[in-house]
C-alpha cells in the first residue's frame with residue numbers, strides 16, 4: 001500500500017501544466033495565422049507580416065498591431081466576456 005501514492009499527484013500536476021501550455025501556444029499560432037479585417041477598407045484581407053506588423057492584401061495598408069492579433073482588443077474580449 002502507498003506505492004503509487006508517491007508519484008501520483010506530482011505526475012498529474014506536471015502533465016496538466018504541459019498540456020495547458022501547449023494549448024496556449026496552439027491558440028496563439030491559430031490567431032497569428034488568421035485573416036483579419038482591415039481597419040481602412042474593412043476587407044477581410046489582413047495578414048501578419050512579422051511580429052506586430054500587419055498588412056492588408058486588398059488595399060496594401062500596413063500597420064503595427066499586437067504580436068499575434070492586429071488589435072489587442074480581441075484577447076480582452078476572449079478573456080472577459082462580461083465587461084463592467
Ligand SMILES: [Zn+2]
Pocket residue numbers: 038039040041042043056057058059060061
Ligand atoms: Zn485594406
